[in-house]
Structures are given as C-alpha cells and as structure tokens.
Amino acid sequence: MAATDGLPEQNREDIYRHMWNFFHRLGSPVYFYRWAGKAIPWCWGVTALLLLSGLYLGLVVAPTDYQQGDSYRIIFIHVPSAWMSMFIYVVIAVCGFITLVWRMKMADVMARASAPIGAMFTFTALVTGSLWGKPMWGTWWIWDARLTSELVLLFLYLGYMALLSAIEDRKMAARAGAILALVGVINIPIIHYSVDWWNTLHQGSTVTKFSKPSIDISMLIPLLLMALAFQLYYFSAVMMRARSTLLIQERRAHWVRELPEVNAP
Amino acid sequence: MRAKRKRRLILSGLLLVGIGTAVTLTLLALNKNINLFYTPTQVEAGEAPVNQSIRVGGLVEKGSVSRDKKGLTVRFKVTDTARTVAIEYTGILPDLFREGQGIVAQGRLNERGVFIADTVLAKHDENYMPPEVADALQTAKAMRVTK
Numbered sequence: 001m002a003a004t005d006g007l008p009e010q011n012r013e014d015i016y017r018h019m020w021n022f023f024h025r026l027g028s029p030v031y032f033y034r035w036a037g038k039a040i041p042w043c044w045g046v047t048a049l050l051l052l053s054g055l056y057l058g059l060v061v062a063p064t065d066y067q068q069g070d071s072y073r074i075i076f077i078h079v080p081s082a083w084m085s086m087f088i089y090v091v092i093a094v095c096g097f098i099t100l101v102w103r104m105k106m107a108d109v110m111a112r113a114s115a116p117i118g119a120m121f122t123f124t125a126l127v128t129g130s131l132w133g134k135p136m137w138g139t140w141w142i143w144d145a146r147l148t149s150e151l152v153l154l155f156l157y158l159g160y161m162a163l164l165s166a167i168e169d170r171k172m173a174a175r176a177g178a179i180l181a182l183v184g185v186i187n188i189p190i191i192h193y194s195v196d197w198w199n200t201l202h203q204g205s206t207v208t209k210f211s212k213p214s215i216d217i218s219m220l221i222p223l224l225l226m227a228l229a230f231q232l233y234y235f236s237a238v239m240m241r242a243r244s245t246l247l248i249q250e251r252r253a254h255w256v257r258e259l260p261e262v263n264a265p
Numbered sequence: 266m267r268a269k270r271k272r273r274l275i276l277s278g279l280l281l282v283g284i285g286t287a288v289t290l291t292l293l294a295l296n297k298n299i300n301l302f303y304t305p306t307q308v309e310a311g312e313a314p315v316n317q318s319i320r321v322g323g324l325v326e327k328g329s330v331s332r333d334k335k336g337l338t339v340r341f342k343v344t345d346t347a348r349t350v351a352i353e354y355t356g357i358l359p360d361l362f363r364e365g366q367g368i369v370a371q372g373r374l375n376e377r378g379v380f381i382a383d384t385v386l387a388k389h390d391e392n393y394m395p396p397e398v399a400d401a402l403q404t405a406k407a408m409r410v411t412k
Contacts, residue, residue, distance in 0.1 A: 066399030067361065067389055075393070100277045101270060138359035138386045144301040182280055186288045197292075198299045199322060201369050206391040215393040 027106045029246050030255045036239040043236035050229035058222030065219075074132045075219075079207075080227040082125035084234060085153060086188050088118030092160070093185035096178030106242075108174040109249070111181065112164060113241035117234055119157035126150060137201055145194035146202035149187060156184040170249065302369050305348040308380075315374050321350055322369040322388065330364060343368060354382040361387035 025031045058076035065072040095111035098104050129147070130140045141147065160180050167173035195204045207213045213220055250256045257263075292299070302322035303313040313319055323343035330341040337356055342349040352370050362368060367388035372381050394402075 063395035063397075065393050066396040068393075072393060097277055101274045136359070136361060136387065136389055138384070142301070142386070145299050179280070182277065183284050185281075186284050190288075190292070198296075198301065199304070200301050201386060201388055203389055203391045206393065214391050216395055216398055218395065219393050 027104055029105060029109070029250055029253075032106055033243055033246055033255075036243055040236055040239050040243075043232055043239065047229055047232040047236055050225055050232060054222050054225035054229050058219075058226060062219050062222055063216070068136060071132065071135050072219075074128050076222055076226045078125060078128040078132060079223060080230040081121045081128065082150065083208075083227055084230045085118055085122035085125050085150070086191060087231075088114050088121065088234060089153060089156070089181075089188055090185065092118065093181045093188075096181035099174050099178040100182070108170075108178075109242050109245050110238065111174075111177065113238050113245055114234075115157055115161050115164070117237050117241070119154065119161065121230070121234075122150065122154040122157055126154060139201075142201050144200035144202055145198045146191065146200050149191040149194050152187055153184075153191060156180075156187060160184070304345045305343060305350040306345055308350050308374065308378075309348040313374055315376060318371065318373060320369055320371045321352070321374075321380050321382075322367070323350070325362070325364050325366050325368055327364045343370070350380050351378070352380045352382050352385075354385050356383075356385070358385055359387040361389055 026035065054076065059073055062073070064070050092111045092114050095107040095114070098107035099111065126147075129150075133142070134140050160177055163180055164173050164177045167176055192205075192208070194200060195202055206215050207220070207223070215223065247256060247262070302320035305321070305323050307313055308321060313321070321343060323345045326342040326344045326349055329349075330339065332339050339354050339358065340351065341354075342351050344350075352372075354370065354372075362385065367390065369386045369388055370380060370382035371384040371386075374380050
C-alpha cells in the first residue's frame with residue numbers, strides 16, 4: 001500500500017496511525033481524486049486476472065455436480081453477484097450513517113457512485129437465479145422468502161437512485177438518501193437468514209455459514225476467485241464513478257479548474 | 266458543534282434500533298405466512314387448510330413412488346422424517362425428482378388427506394460435489410451400515 005511506503009522500520013502502532021491518516025486523507029476530494037486515478041488501472045488489471053482464472057477454473061477445470069450436472073456452473077456468476085448486491089448495500093448504508101452524523105462529502109459521493117453498481121449486481125443475481133431455477137426447480141420464479149427479499153433489495157436500490165435524482169439540492173438529497181439507505185439495511189440480514197428462518201424453495205447457505213462449506217474444494221476455489229473478481233470490479237467501477245461525480249460536483253472549485261485533464265483543449 | 270454531532274449520532278442510532286424492532290415484530294407476526302410450504306407434520310396436525318391452494322414440502326419417501334401404467338399420474342409420499350403425506354400428481358416431473366429428493370408441491374388437500382398437486386417443484390440442497398465424491402460417500406455409508 002502506498003501509504004506505508006517510506007517507513008519500513010516503524011513499529012506496528014505507527015503503521016496503524018499511518019493507515020488511519022491515509023483513510024482520513026481519502027476523505028478529502030482532492031486526495032481521493034488523485035489517489036483513485038492512480039489505483040484504477042491496477043484495480044482493472046487485477047479484476048481481469050481474477051475473472052479470467054475464475055472463469056477458466058469454474059467453466060473448464062471444475063468437475064460436474066453429482067446432482068445438477070453442468071447446470072450448477074451458473075453458481076460462479078449467481079452467488080458472487082448476490083454477495084456483491086448485499087455488500088454494496090451495506091457500503092451505501094455505512095456511507096449514509098457517516099453522511100448523517102459527520103456530514104462527510106466523500107461518503108455521499110461514494111454512496112451515490114455505488115448505487116447503480118449494486119442495482120446491476122442485484123439484477124444479475126435475480127436473472128441468473130431465474131435461469132437456474134427453471135431447469136433445476138421447474139420454475140422461473142417463486143415467492144419464497146429469499147427470492148422476495150432479494151427483489152425488495154432491487155426496489156430499494158431503484159428507490160434510492162430515484163430519490164437522489166429527484167431532490168435538486170445536493171445536501172438535502174444526501175440526507176434523504178442516507179435515511180432511506182439506513183431504513184433499508186434491515187433487509188440485508190433478512191436476505192441472508194431467510195433460508196434459515198423460514199422454509200424456502202431456495203437452498204440453504206453453502207459457503208457463508210459457521211460450519212465447513214458444503215462444496216467441493218475444486219468448485220469452491222473458482223467460486224471464491226469469482227467473488228474476489230466481482231469485488232475488484234466494484235472497486236474499479238466505483239472509483240471511476242466517484243471521480244466523475246466529483247468533477248461535476250466540484251466543477252467550480254479551484255483544484256478541479258487547475259487539473260490538466262480539465263484544462264486540456 | 267460536538268454536541269450537535271453527538272445528537273445526530275444518537276438520532277441515527279435510534280433510527281436503526283427503531284426500524285430493527287418494528288421489522289422484527291412484523292416478521293414474527295407474519296411468521297406463518299412467510300413459510301413457503303406446510304411440512305407433513307403440520308398437515309397431520311390439521312394446520313393446513315383443506316381444499317385451498319397450498320404448498321406441501323418434504324423429502325420423497327424411498328420406495329413410495331408409483332407411476333400409472335397409462336398416463337402421467339404419479340403417486341408418492343413426502344416425509345419430514347417424522348410424518349408423511351400422500352401426493353397425487355399428473356404431469357411432467359422436474360429432472361431432479363427422485364426418491365430422497367426434497368420437493369415442494371402446490372395443490373389442494375382433499376378430505377381423505379391426499380394432496381392433489383398441480384405443480385411439483387424440486388428443491389436441491391446446499392451440497393455441491395463431483396459425482397465420484399458422491400459415489401465414494403455412498404459406498405462409505407453403505408459400508409458403515411453393513412458393519
């Protein structure tokens with residue numbers, strides 16, 4: 001990490017303080033804009049590597065399933081998408097909390113930039129689930145607790161995005177959005193535990209539970225690679241979106257007007 | 266400024282706690298309606314309404330499946346390992362349908378306690394493994410039983 005460069009001999013406490021300072025500085029739009037600009041190409045590179053190796057291991061190397069044959073392979077898209085759909089919502093809610101309490105500009109920018117990516121992952125999880133449900137269960141859709149709560153998550157994302165764009169004043173929009181995000185975050189544990197609390201057609205948890213994952217290691221590795229790839233994709237995409245949001249929002253600020261890419265003819 | 270921030274922190278915290286409580290209470294109240302299907306034990310206890318469209322779920326009991334000689338009618342029993350319900354279904358079964366498999370059937374319970382299904386959906390569990398591993402597990406289990 002760039003922040004720990006230059007102090008290799010420091011003790012642990014100093015490194016922690018340094019990392020905290022680094023995060024603190026990321027809270028400043030100028031610093032974030034510069035840092036993200038440098039980090040984005042690396043992030044994309046790692047995303048591509050993880051995606052390629054995950055897809056290769058998952059679609060070519062991994063064995064077929066004893067029950068579902070080759071159809072199970074949609075798991076490598078479906079499950080990481082569903083995980084990301086929940087992860088990104090939690091990010092938005094945490095950003096909302098920071099916006100409400102500490103009024104940090106970057107928290108609002110990050111939440112705003114995250115929403116469409118989260119909505120895309122939710123949509124992907126729903127569609128791939130539906131495509132998987134038809135051959136395995138015998139139906140495209142069923143109103144069980146897991147499917148319904150995930151659909152509610154999609155509506156939360158869409159509502160959040162609509163609310164933000166409906167309010168013209170940026171600060172007002174940030175606060176209203178933050179409250180909606182916080183109200184909606186209660187849905188996340190409901191999605192996760194829906195398969196334990198109620199009986200559903202959807203299967204129970206394979207990986208995210210306290211006992212050992214009930215998936216063969218040869219299938220687990222590509223699944224985790226794909227999950228990491230999606231995570232890195234999110235980081236890359238959200239940084240790009242946040243940077244462009246910053247440019248628009250801060251277009252009158254000195255630091256934006258002095259940027260070489262803004263002044264380019 | 267400090268005091269203001271503290272007040273906002275408390276208010277946001279209260280918002281979360283309040284919503285959490287409200288939603289928990291609602292879900293507890295709706296608990297029965299959120300379950301997708303009735304279990305054979307619930308059906309036996311008379312909790313499932315007769316002649317109303319409902320769902321029943323469980324595992325297909327081993328040795329209970331009998332197919333009609335002519336036509337597509339299938340009779341089988343589902344079990345939750347404690348109680349069983351007899352199911353009658355005419356139509357094409359999903360690929361995953363087999364003895365020991367989890368299924369969810371939609372239909373009506375008639376007065377004789379037989380469930381007349383108009384849809385049968387297969388439920389698969391959370392286990393994923395290559396066929397060889399599944400075979401090995403089966404053999405190991407059989408060995409343990411014969412010992």
